[in-house]
Amino acid sequence: xxxxxxxxxxxxxxxxxxxxxxxxxxxxxxxxxxxxxxxxxxxxxxxxxxxxxxxxxxxxxxxxxxxxxxxxxxxxxxxxxxxxxxxxxxxxxxxxxxxxxxxxxxxxxxxxxxxxxxxxxxxxxxxxxxxxxxxxxxxxxxxxxxxxxxxxxxxxxxxxxxxxxxxxxxxxxxxxxxxxxxxxxxxxxxxxxxxxxxxxxxxxxxxxxxxxxxxxxxxxxxxxxxxxxxxxxxxxxxxxxxxxxxxxxxxxxxxxxxxxxxxxxxxxxxxxxxxxxxxxxxxxxxxxxxxxxxxxxxxxxxxxxxxxxxxxxxxxxxxxxxxxxxxxxxxxxxxxxxxxxxxxxxxxxxxxxxxxxxxxxxxxxxxxxxxxxxxxxxxxxxxxxxxxxxxxxxxxxxxxxxxxxxxxxxxxxxxxxxxxxxxxxxxxxxxxxxxxxxxxxxxxxxxxxxxxxxxxxxxxxxxxxxxxxxxxxxxxxxxxxxxxxxxxxxxxxxxxxxxxxxxxxxxxxxxxxxxxxxxxxxxxxxxxxxxxxxxxxxxxxxxxxxxxxxxxxxxxxx
Amino acid sequence: xxxxxxxxxxxxxxxxxxxxxxxxxxxxxxxxxxxxxxxxxxxxxxxxxxxxxxxxxxxxxxxxxxxxxxxxxxxxxxxxxxxxxxxxxxxxxxxxxxxxxxxxxxxxxxxxxxxxxxxxxxxxxxxxxxxxxxxxxxxxxxxxxxxxxxxxxxxxxxxxxxxxxxxxxxxxxxxxxxxxxxxxxxxxxxxxxxxxxxxxxxxxxxxxxxxxxxxxxxxxxxxxxxxxxxxxxxxxxxxxxxxxxxxxxxxxxxxxxxxxxxxxxxxx
Numbered sequence: 126x127x128x129x130x131x132x133x134x135x136x137x138x139x140x141x142x143x144x145x146x147x148x149x150x151x152x153x154x155x156x157x158x159x160x161x162x163x164x165x166x167x168x169x170x171x172x173x174x175x176x177x178x179x180x181x182x183x184x185x186x187x188x189x190x191x192x193x194x195x196x197x198x199x200x201x202x203x204x205x206x207x208x209x210x211x212x213x214x215x216x217x218x219x220x221x222x223x224x225x226x227x228x229x230x231x232x233x234x235x236x237x238x239x240x241x242x243x244x245x246x247x248x249x250x251x252x253x254x255x256x257x258x259x260x261x262x263x264x265x266x267x268x269x270x271x272x273x274x275x276x277x278x279x280x281x282x283x284x285x286x287x288x289x290x291x292x293x294x295x296x297x298x299x300x301x302x303x304x305x306x307x308x309x310x311x312x313x314x315x316x317x318x319x320x321x322x323x324x325x326x327x328x329x330x331x332x333x334x335x336x337x338x339x340x341x342x343x344x345x346x347x348x349x350x351x352x353x354x355x356x357x358x359x360x361x362x363x364x365x366x367x368x369x370x371x372x373x374x375x376x377x378x379x380x381x382x383x384x385x386x387x388x389x390x391x392x393x394x395x396x397x398x399x400x401x402x403x404x405x406x407x408x409x410x411x412x413x414x415x416x417x418x419x420x421x422x423x424x425x426x427x428x429x430x431x432x433x434x435x436x437x438x439x440x441x442x443x444x445x446x447x448x449x450x451x452x453x454x455x456x457x458x459x460x461x462x463x464x465x466x467x468x469x470x471x472x473x474x475x476x477x478x479x480x481x482x483x484x485x486x487x488x489x490x491x492x493x494x495x496x497x498x499x500x501x502x503x504x505x506x507x508x509x510x511x512x513x514x515x516x517x518x519x520x521x522x523x524x525x526x527x528x529x530x531x532x533x534x535x536x537x538x539x540x541x542x543x544x545x546x547x548x549x550x551x552x553x554x555x556x557x558x559x560x561x562x563x564x565x566x567x568x569x570x571x572x573x574x575x576x577x578x579x580x581x582x583x584x585x586x587x588x589x590x591x592x593x594x595x596x597x598x599x600x601x602x603x604x605x606x607x608x609x610x611x612x613x614x615x616x617x618x619x620x621x622x623x624x625x626x627x628x629x630x631x632x633x634x635x636x637x638x639x640x641x642x643x644x645x646x647x648x649x650x651x652x653x654x655x656x657x658x659x660x661x662x663x664x665x666x667x668x669x670x671x672x673x674x675x676x677x678x679x680x681x682x683x
Numbered sequence: 684x685x686x687x688x689x690x691x692x693x694x695x696x697x698x699x700x701x702x703x704x705x706x707x708x709x710x711x712x713x714x715x716x717x718x719x720x721x722x723x724x725x726x727x728x729x730x731x732x733x734x735x736x737x738x739x740x741x742x743x744x745x746x747x748x749x750x751x752x753x754x755x756x757x758x759x760x761x762x763x764x765x766x767x768x769x770x771x772x773x774x775x776x777x778x779x780x781x782x783x784x785x786x787x788x789x790x791x792x793x794x795x796x797x798x799x800x801x802x803x804x805x806x807x808x809x810x811x812x813x814x815x816x817x818x819x820x821x822x823x824x825x826x827x828x829x830x831x832x833x834x835x836x837x838x839x840x841x842x843x844x845x846x847x848x849x850x851x852x853x854x855x856x857x858x859x860x861x862x863x864x865x866x867x868x869x870x871x872x873x874x875x876x877x878x879x880x881x882x883x884x885x886x887x888x889x890x891x892x893x894x895x896x897x898x899x900x901x902x903x904x905x906x907x908x909x910x911x912x913x914x915x916x917x918x919x920x921x922x923x924x925x926x927x928x929x930x931x932x933x934x935x936x937x938x939x940x941x942x943x944x945x946x947x948x949x950x951x
Binding site for chain 2: 200201202205452453454
């Protein structure tokens with residue numbers, strides 16, 4: 126099957142193509158060279174005047190795993206309030222903030238997204254996360270496995286084990302849970318919470334293990350780098366949401382000895398303590414630090430106004446926020462001594478000083494970070510807002526007048542505390558394509574996604590150029606997933622099942638002896654039962670594992 | 684102008700969600716628009732004129748004629764106007780209604796007045812289980828307004844009810860006022876077992892002493908002046924409660940297993 130996409134205006138930042146009119150050929154799910162003239166074109170799409178980009182990639186979105194299910198269970202009103210009827214193709218579903226798996230897949234595809242990465246896969250919950258992601262149609266999936274507050278790692282660190290042994294354990298965990306990378310949430314703090322600590326700074330000891338968050342960050346960022354995992358350590362830092370936490374964030378950037386790191390939902394970590402209410406924007410300092418520190422990348426975690434639910438592994442901060450729950454119900458719990466979880470429904474209000482300033486801080490970071498290859502478009506779905514608000518967010522970034530218009534209607538005190546109105550920058554289509562495609566693919570480590578070069582998977586989104594960017598990005602004309610037309614005019618026309626991206630770093634099998642003993646002594650299941658194999662993901666006949674390349678192990682870099 | 688009347692003509696196997704047929708939703712709609720309103724019935728969507736013979740033009744006064752107990756969500760989220768049901772109403776009658784009045788000349792199904800926040804619901808007949816209760820997953824049942832039932836009510840009257848008044852002239856079933864948070868329920872007839880189970884606050888008025896479980900405690904006999912004031916406020920209501928003028932009660936407190944600030948007042 127040979128498909129020709131004729132005459133579209135192509136934005137492919139991975140190859141430096143910025144709005145060039147060109148043809149793209151797709152054969153059997155891959156982008157190919159221009160075929161010989163005598164070859165028959167099976168299908169041709171005339172894309173004259175249309176905008177063509179690779180399929181978008183959401184590099185941080187909570188779409189699977191235990192906490193999403195807790196959010197679904199806890200919020201029947203979220204489901205009752207947003208029912209989706211079945212169609213001839215699609216199954217019924219529901220949910221605004223925490224949609225069902227099927228609805229999640231359809232909605233992502235209908236917005237031109239072809240991949241989403243679940244950032245908080247607990248090793249013990251990996252099977253559940255993969256089952257949910259496996260039930261999410263059309264898009265590709267993947268996850269970052271959560272380490273840093275797990276008992277075994279902290280024990281190894283307390284015992285001052287050699288970095289190589291820790292690397293083996295991290296690699297084993299990535300393999301066993303079929304992950305694309307490693308995430309650390311409130312490093313060591315989830316564990317400290319269980320020892321009654323309610324605050325933890327970067328250099329504050331965990332009272333039981335005598336390990337500081339800084340130790341955890343250094344150990345894990347080094348481990349990820351030495352294992353050659355392409356996605357840098359994915360960090361949800363300490364003190365989320367606390368006024369003044371920008372110092373913690375700046376120290377985190379400086380404290381990892383130059384190892385590459387990715388700071389996630391950085392908006393929630395960029396607060397100062399100035400002003401009458403002791404809450405101010407730290408966006409300028411944070412953006413400056415990102416601009417300066419080339420080993421750091423970040424996604425924003427923009428908030429947008431309305432009802433949503435915050436679902437996080439960070440039980441410490443979720444417990445602090447529980448008083449703000451709207452509607453008034455919440456969950457904080459331990460999960461198998463591996464980690465924790467907190468689910469707090471939340472309503473962001475535009476007339477609330479703090480919420481309005483959070484909104485402005487997020488946008489300030491977007492606009493003040495110079496390099497779109499190192500800043501990413503997320504709302505930390507569903508924590509800042511549901512992913513369905515991305516087109517609105519893109520419009521805020523691309524349209525200064527619209528942005529200032531919305532800003533002028535927010536809480537007046539918060540307007541006085543923000544420099545947003547004085548920032549003239551507007552994102553270009555090219556920069557949006559970097560943030561949501563090429564940059565995201567590079568950051569996650571997807572070699573054949575996020576670009577339109579020969580050999581890439583044919584995940585392609587076609588938009589009609591519209592000065593109203595919200596309308597443009599909400600409803601693509603065509604979306605191709607692996608060369609198949611899955612969405613036409615913003616409606617699903619074919620339901621396919623994407624794969625699961627994973628990396629498989631090498632490790633010394635000898636480590637299994639220690640891990641197995643640990644499972645036998647402390648866990649509820651045997652080590653071998655915890656492992657998620659390729660067959661487990663593919664056995665229902667829909668899913669499959671796409672192994673992405675690791676860079677090979679590096680020795681003793683410190 | 685005559686009342687906008689929906690006379691049921693289609694007998695369906697499945698239940699019909701008539702939540703769009705409220706004065707607010709239909710205000711300003713032409714007869715053609717009203718006829719084309721889509722109603723969910725099982726897994727199908729039916730036009731209103733396929734289900735009902737529609738006559739009249741005053742959408743602030745809506746009448747359902749020949750109702751058969753399968754019409755769910757009558758008066759759902761209503762904010763103004765009147766609805767009269769001749770025949771039996773289905774489940775979720777006056778669901779989350781805020782203002783206006785609904786009168787049923789017949790019986791009503793389960794979850795009547797669930798989430799009711801204001802306005803009046805008058806049922807001239809019996810009502811099913813979970814009157815004024817929270818639907819599963821919600822934390823509060825009825826939140827305000829007035830409900831009058833001339834017949835009997837089913838089980839779990841006022842489960843997690845938060846505010847408002849429910850007056851039942853007949854009997855109520857088991858678990859009356861269970862997990863009640865606040866508000867007032869009056870039952871003239873008998874109540875079933877486990878009355879006030881998990882009752883947290885709120886007032887239940889009874890006219891004969893029920894069987895009580897052990898975490899409801901006798902607090903003695905009292906003359907409570909507030910009862911005179913309350914019954915005075917009922918004087919103009921179309922219910923037998925309007926004629927009562929008593930304030931001497933035996934008071935039971937509970938449920939002590941759940942905060943225990945609720946009271947069951949039994950008239951002497």
